[in-house]
Amino acid sequence: MTASPFDGxxxxxxxxxxxxxxxxxxxxxxLARDDKAKASDDKEVIVKRITPRGTWKSFELFExxxxxxxxxxxxxxxxxxxxxxxxxxxFNLVMQRAPGQDLRELAKKHRLSQxxxxxxxxxxxxILDYLHTRSPPVVHRDIKPSNLVRAPDGRIAxxxxxxxLDAARDKGxxxxxxxxxxxxxxxxxxxxxxxxxxxxxxxxxxxLAGGIEPEDVPxxxxxxxxxxHLPGLDPGLRAALIEMTDPDPDKRPxxxxxxxxxxxxxxxPPEERAVVxxxxxxxxxxxxxxxxxxxxxTLLRIGVLSFGFGGWVAMAGVRLSLxxxxxxxxxLVFPAxxxxxxxxxxxxxxxxMLSEGQGGFTDLMRGAMARRR
Numbered sequence: 001m002t003a004s005p006f007d008g009x010x011x012x013x014x015x016x017x018x019x020x021x022x023x024x025x026x027x028x029x030x031l032a033r034d035d036k037a038k039a040s041d042d043k044e045v046i047v048k049r050i051t052p053r054g055t056w057k058s059f060e061l062f063e064x065x066x067x068x069x070x071x072x073x074x075x076x077x078x079x080x081x082x083x084x085x086x087x088x089x090x091f092n093l094v095m096q097r098a099p100g101q102d103l104r105e106l107a108k109k110h111r112l113s114q115x116x117x118x119x120x121x122x123x124x125x126x127i128l129d130y131l132h133t134r135s136p137p138v139v140h141r142d143i144k145p146s147n148l149v150r151a152p153d154g155r156i157a158x159x160x161x162x163x164x165l166d167a168a169r170d171k172g173x174x175x176x177x178x179x180x181x182x183x184x185x186x187x188x189x190x191x192x193x194x195x196x197x198x199x200x201x202x203x204x205x206x207x208l209a210g211g212i213e214p215e216d217v218p219x220x221x222x223x224x225x226x227x228x229h230l231p232g233l234d235p236g237l238r239a240a241l242i243e244m245t246d247p248d249p250d251k252r253p254x255x256x257x258x259x260x261x262x263x264x265x266x267x268x269p270p271e272e273r274a275v276v277x278x279x280x281x282x283x284x285x286x287x288x289x290x291x292x293x294x295x296x297x298t299l300l301r302i303g304v305l306s307f308g309f310g311g312w313v314a315m316a317g318v319r320l321s322l323x324x325x326x327x328x329x330x331x332l333v334f335p336a337x338x339x340x341x342x343x344x345x346x347x348x349x350x351x352x353m354l355s356e357g358q359g360g361f362t363d364l365m366r367g368a369m370a371r372r373r
Contacts, residue, residue: 006033011092012084015047027062027162032094034081045081048093048162059091065161066093068138076127076157098157103145103208112208114234121205121237122263123156124148128201129256132194139192140164143200144182145207181207181214185222185247195252198259202244209233209241222247236265312362 008017008030018031027050037043052059069080079096086092103120106112112120124143131138140147141163149157163178178187184199186192203214209230210217218225226233226242233241240262246252253259 005031008032010035011047011086011094012082015045015082015084015092015094017047021046027058027093031097042097042099044097046078046095046097048095049090051090061162062091062093065164068164069093069095069161072131072134072138074127074130076123076130076155077161078157078159098149098151098159100149100151100155100157102159103148103150103204105146106150107145107208107211111211114209114237117205117209118234118237118263119154120148120150120156121201121240122260123154124158124201124204125256125259127156127158128194128197132197132256137194138164139194140197140200141187141192142178142182143197143204144179145204148204184249184252186249191249193249193254194256195249195254198244198253198256199246199249202241206230206241206245236263308362 006016006018010016011032014034014036016033016035018033021029021031023029027048030047030049032045032047034043034045048062048065050058050062066080066083069078072080078098081094081096082092084092084094103112128140131140140158140161142160143158147158147160149159151157178200182200182203184196187196203224206217206224206226206229207214214224217229224242224245226238226245230238230241240259243251243253243262244259253262
């Protein structure tokens with residue numbers, strides 16, 4: 001009879017510890033089984049355990065991780081389940097297990113194609129967009145291949161929030177969190193912004209594309225020389241990585257959506273397009289007020305939807321009126337062709353501006369109607 005891998009202590013009368021998976025940024029990581037999970041639920045969970053000895057800094061980071069995870073709701077972030085002190089002095093963070101393999105292990109088995117690199121970059125940017133647009137923003141601070149897990153269906157999950165920073169309330173402190181090579185230069189001095197995560201994600205893609213650690217990449221000063229290091233990489237993808245890994249945080253993209261805009265300008269290599277359709281370089285809308293309890297969240301979304309629809313209709317009416325008015329003026333008041341041409345040109349510029357405003361109302365409605373993630 002084969003012994004069960006879950007033969008460790010029972011925590012909280014529910015979670016049975018199994019094999020040790022390794023160490024996270026602030027504690028040991030175990031696979032565990034949820035003995036009270038429903039048949040339809042995944043019974044395997046992850047437990048991070050710490051036992052503070054001599055200093056409470058590790059507990060402070062553990063407590064921060066638990067608090068932040070409990071406030072996040074995203075398919076690409078492990079769901080918080082419980083925090084338990086058992087036995088006394090040992091703290092356990094229980095969270096959902098992200099299915100699949102981390103990118104470091106995955107890259108050992110096969111070289112990721114440029115299409116795969118582009119896909120996981122876009123999926124990871126979607127997660128960062130969610131984190132960085134929280135109020136206050138949430139900065140992970142330790143993005144690297146081993147902290148990104150890819151499921152069999154291609155979905156990406158960001159794990160190990162042991163170094164997470166509440167950007168509006170914390171200033172980094174004296175504890176340096178991160179992994180050498182993937183840390184942005186400013187992180188060494190305790191300066192952390194959402195752009196810091198973008199640097200780490202860029203360094204992660206560079207590592208996966210070239211098969212070596214970022215610190216071993218040829219450099220020009222502080223900047224990685226990606227033209228020399230990755231000459232065969234698609235120029236558009238390489239250009240985006242160059243901007244993401246700019247050592248100057250002010251010259252780096254400040255938001256995930258800025259990187260997505262860069263990627264939208266590029267196309268994957270012809271040989272990649274012939275195999276499979278490339279993923280769209282855009283971020284899907286997130287449901288508004290997803291963090292607000294129901295039914296208040298639904299009422300707020302209905303209000304925003306009504307406002308957005310009213311604004312869209314009003315803007316459409318203004319555009320139509322403008323087109324008719326300028327058309328009449330061009331034909332009757334300004335019969336001379338040069339003047340008429342200028343009037344039509346001004347009308348097109350105004351219509352373009354109004355179109356952008358109408359697009360803003362469209363985005364509002366999409367956000368109000370988007371599904372919870």
